[in-house]
Amino acid sequence: MSDPIAKAANVKLMIFDVDGILTDGSLHFGPEGEALKTFNVLDGQGIRLLQKAGIETAIISARQSAIVSKRAADLDITHVRQGIHDKKEAFLALLEELQLTSDQCGFIGDDVIDLPVLTRVGFAVSVPNGHAEVRSRVDYVTTAFGGKGAAREVCDYILRAQNKYTLALSDYLA
Numbered sequence: 001m002s003d004p005i006a007k008a009a010n011v012k013l014m015i016f017d018v019d020g021i022l023t024d025g026s027l028h029f030g031p032e033g034e035a036l037k038t039f040n041v042l043d044g045q046g047i048r049l050l051q052k053a054g055i056e057t058a059i060i061s062a063r064q065s066a067i068v069s070k071r072a073a074d075l076d077i078t079h080v081r082q083g084i085h086d087k088k089e090a091f092l093a094l095l096e097e098l099q100l101t102s103d104q105c106g107f108i109g110d111d112v113i114d115l116p117v118l119t120r121v122g123f124a125v126s127v128p129n130g131h132a133e134v135r136s137r138v139d140y141v142t143t144a145f146g147g148k149g150a151a152r153e154v155c156d157y158i159l160r161a162q163n164k165y166t167l168a169l170s171d172y173l174a
Contacts, residue, residue, distance in 0.1 A: 024147030046155030
């Protein structure tokens with residue numbers, strides 16, 4: 001396996017799965033049958049820091065959820081693909097749309113449905129509570145769990161690898 005820092009340094013687009021990454025993977029259902037999800041504010045701030053540093057962000061999720069659309073809009077994530085069971089197809093379409101190579105992309109996922117993307121991106125990431133088959137095939141496994149700061153950890157990792165971390169925090173350190 002090559003150096004994950006070098007791979008993260010090349011990321012121009014970071015793609016996030018939702019369930020198990022931006023959430024802890026639990027699905028709670030309300031009285032009307034709607035799925036309720038809990039998002040971590042640290043993860044959201046990490047995504048904003050990536051964007052501030054000029055790194056595109058995207059979501060590819062197998063589930064369709066209005067709350068994910070709302071969260072993505074709150075975070076200015078414009079590339080949102082939901083209800084996608086063939087994540088590879090959505091990934092390849094994003095590459096074409098943004099005119100990027102797979103080596104310029106990162107993806108964080110936790111289950112086998114994510115493998116078709118994880119095995120193609122330049123920087124593949126999972127979480128400690130991700131499926132063993134996934135964890136064994138990625139460049140980096142976060143110390144934080146999905147929905148508990150894992151997305152923020154990978155955002156900070158990318159920013160540090162690209163020497164953009166201090167600049168990204170500059171508004172808060174003034």
